[in-house]
Amino acid sequence: MTAAFQDFYPDEFSHCYGCGSQNPQGHHLKSYWDGEETIARFTPDAKYSGGVPEHVYGGMVASLLDCHGTASAAAFTYRALNREMGDGGDPVRFVTASLKVDFLKPTPMGVELVVRGKLRSIDGRKVWVDLSLTGNDGICAKGEMLAIRLRT
Numbered sequence: 001m002t003a004a005f006q007d008f009y010p011d012e013f014s015h016c017y018g019c020g021s022q023n024p025q026g027h028h029l030k031s032y033w034d035g036e037e038t039i040a041r042f043t044p045d046a047k048y049s050g051g052v053p054e055h056v057y058g059g060m061v062a063s064l065l066d067c068h069g070t071a072s073a074a075a076f077t078y079r080a081l082n083r084e085m086g087d088g089g090d091p092v093r094f095v096t097a098s099l100k101v102d103f104l105k106p107t108p109m110g111v112e113l114v115v116r117g118k119l120r121s122i123d124g125r126k127v128w129v130d131l132s133l134t135g136n137d138g139i140c141a142k143g144e145m146l147a148i149r150l151r152t
């Protein structure tokens with residue numbers, strides 16, 4: 001089975017509530033390549049409801065974009081450097097500096113959500129990623145992220 005980007009995070013940096021393997025209560029989001037883009041799939045539990053039980057709350061939507069965005073920034077950077085994740089070199093790690101979310105329509109509960117990331121640009125330690133989250137009836141939210149590579 002293909003490893004997810006987050007599977008290569010060192011354990012000491014894997015406590016993120018959204019995507020850290022070392023956080024037992026977390027969501028354990030997993031991100032992968034899909035051609036030139038990145039993809040993650042996630043079905044929120046019913047407790048993450050918004051104003052009505054049929055919709056996902058906005059914080060969850062932002063959280064999925066957040067974690068998929070930073071993982072994607074790392075993946076895009078590895079690829080730009082002609083490196084493989086887990087190659088034994090300095091780990092490439094990113095945090096979110098800025099995340100803008102546009103909520104286009106309610107995100108449906110009870111279906112698998114698909115999060116996509118597309119590289120906009122890389123400028124030194126700064127990586128801009130365009131994000132989208134799709135439910136069963138089109139795009140529910142779009143995101144724009146600026147991720148910053150941590151100094152090693």
Ligand SMILES: CCCCCCCC(=O)SCCNC(=O)CCNC(=O)[C@H](O)C(C)(C)COP(=O)(O)OP(=O)(O)OC[C@H]1O[C@@H](n2cnc3c(N)ncnc32)[C@H](O)[C@@H]1OP(=O)(O)O
Nearest residue numbers: 009013016066067070093094095096097098125126146148
């Ligand atoms: C490893 C796995 C982690 C999983 C992460 C999951 C996703 C997350 O939730 S991350 C948690 C939320 N994010 C954070 O807590 C980050 C908090 N912020 C910070 O730590 C710092 O501000 C940090 C690291 C982003 C930048 O600090 P620092 O490394 O000193 O860089 P700094 O020199 O200030 O900025 C670098 C560049 O980015 C730009 N920049 C920084 N922040 C912003 C911003 N909010 N908007 C626009 N530009 C910005 C700076 O202007 C600078 O640009 P330039 O190089 O052109 O001058």
